[in-house]
Amino acid sequence: MRKPRDFDAELKALNDRARTLKERKIRQLGELVVATGADALDIDTLAGGLLGIVLDAASQRKETMRNSGAAFFQGGGQKDAGAGSDTNPPANTKADGLAEPFALKPSQD
Known part of the structure; x- marks a missing residue:
């Protein structure tokens, strides 16, 4: 018999990944503002x-x-x-x- 899938764990992993990607995007946008001099x-x-x-x-x-x-x-x-x-x-x-x-x-x- 196969082991049942842990949907809750998979959903949590997907949410964590989405949060990480969103944080990276925000950080990169901030770095872009600084790199272009727009922070002035x-x-x-x-x-x-x-x-x-x-x-x-x-x-x-x-x-x-x-x-x-x-x-x-x-x-x-x-x-x-x-x-x-x-x-x-x-x-x-x-x-x-x-x-x-x-x-x-x-x-x-």
Whole structure:
């Protein structure tokens, strides 16, 4: 005869795993804020910027921001405003009428 499954133990293990993943996500978001220098902003400005990104429907701007973020994580940081092609401008251009965001700089650990 087979041993019956302990559903309570399995459920507890899944809940523990979910809690661990959520804590890791929160910790990584905090580390990202510090690594980008956004911890120097007041909380209202940071929240407003994040809400602006979430609510922004322009896919071209989101793609530009995604490319800047990918370059940041690859250690390239953000390009100078005059360098590179104008078809994919850096995220700190004011062409969209948006306030200039903070410059992303990789941490020098």
